Amino acid sequence: MRIGVAIDAAVDVPQDFVERNGVAVMPITVKVDNHRFKDDRDPAEILRFRDQKLGSRSQSAETEPSSVEDVQNLFLGRMVKDYDCVVCLTIMATRSPIHDNVIKASFAILKNYRPIREAAGISGPFLMRVVDTRNIFAGSAPAVAEAVRMIQAGKSPAEVRERAAHIADCSYGYMLPRDLNYLRSRARSKGDRSVSFLSSMLGTALDIKPILRAHRGETGPVGKVRGFEHGAQVLFEYAAKRVQAGLLVPCLSLSYGGELDEMRNLPGYTALTRICGDAGVEMLETPMSITGMVNVGEGAMTLGFASEEHVAEF
Template identity: 65%
Template sequence: MRMGLAIDAACDLSQEFLQKHDIAVMPITVRIDREVFMDDRRPEEIQRFINRRLGNRSHSAETEPCPVEEVQKLFLEKLVLEQDCVFCLTITATRSPINEHVNKASFAILKNYRQARDQAGVPGPFMMRVVDTRNIFAGAAPAIYEATRLIAADEPPAAIRERLTHVANHSYGYMLPRDLYYLRARAKKKNDRSVGLVSAMLGSALDIKPILRCFQGETGPVGKVRGFEQGAEALFGYVTKRVRAGLIVPMVCASYGGDLAVLEHLPGYLELRQACEECGVELMEAPMSITGMVNVGEGAVTVGFAAEDHVAEF
């Protein structure tokens, strides 16, 4: 059975990984004033967004996840012809409607795929399974990474789905933003009350940064530090401890809203890299999606991994 993957663009993964595993990306349209960006994880489009230096204008951006009709088109014109089973992984349904769009599209896809396959001379049935990673940005990476390992091992679809659900329920996504004022402005634009004005004012005045966590679809602060570099050191140090304690999936994803070369110059990152090498864990570096930068600001760091339940200690 030929099995493949499709993800939405807000899942942070390296371009090399996407190409290696032939992973389809469902794009997100981003509009800022009169400018339009197609967030489909292509490096050149991400770089174009960074080069435009839109700054605070970005918080007023309008984002449109891949609509139902476009999901149907992607599957019926391409994926149902190339694969016999596709796992479609999205960022958490609590933060984006893309999971709902894919589920709605699946009804028409499963109803009409036979005609598309018959016309192309492709025999046999087609299956698709929609998986909510219950996380955002780099936090969605562990489930997708695990899916590629299971597909390579030729595991049956039912076993893959069960395992991916388990990984999603144990995936942790941590984020360190640079600009609390930006974060609050964007949250206000989306009617998200997770970042208050007082915290933004205090954070900027004292250079205090929150460390945010997404776990099982819920996002909120789990710590605070003074200064971005101190925050990076605390975050990477914490992830280093989790790596040495053991992970459910042997990978950590670090994404950055800008030039990836910045990562290795942040305090604590080289120690994290060393721990991953010693423990046989892959450390994937990925550019943050345009959608991610629009929502949390450029220069933010997110880190994702899957581990047994634990209490965040910062």
């Protein structure tokens, strides 16, 4: 059985991972002032966004995840012919409508695929499996990596979905923002009051940065640090300890809202790289999606891994 993988554009995985594994990307449309971007994880489009210097003007940007019709067109136009089953992994349903859109689209896809496959000379049914990664950005990557690994190991669609859902429950995504004022403004524009005016003002004045965590569909602060570089070091050292304790999926994902070399020059990165290498853990590094930069600000960093339940200590 030919099993494929589809993700939405806000799932931060490297472009070479997408291309190497034939992962389909469900795009997100981003509108900033008079500028329009198609966020489909294309590095050229991400670079175009950064080159436009729109980061400071993106608080009121509009984002439009793939609609029900868009998902139907993607699957009926291509996926039902290329695969016999597709596992769709989306960022947390509590933060984006894309998961619900895929679920709704699946009804029409499963109702209308047969004539398309028959015309292409393909027999047999087509299946869809939809997984809420219950995480965002780099935090969604471990479930995607595990789904790909299970497919390559010849597992059945049911086994792939069950394992991906389990990894989603065990995934931890951490974010270190660079600009608290931007984060607050963007959150308020979306009706999210989680970053108060007072805390953002104090944070900016004292250079205090929160460490935010996404886990099982919820996001919130789990620590605070002084200065972005120090925060990166704290987060890298924490991730190194989790790697040494053992991960459920042998990968650590990183996304950064800027040039990756900037992230690689942050304190603690080199040590983390060495520890991952010693443990046989692959580092999946990628520029943050346009959607991610619009929502959390340029220069922010996210980190994700899957592990046994534990208490975050910062």
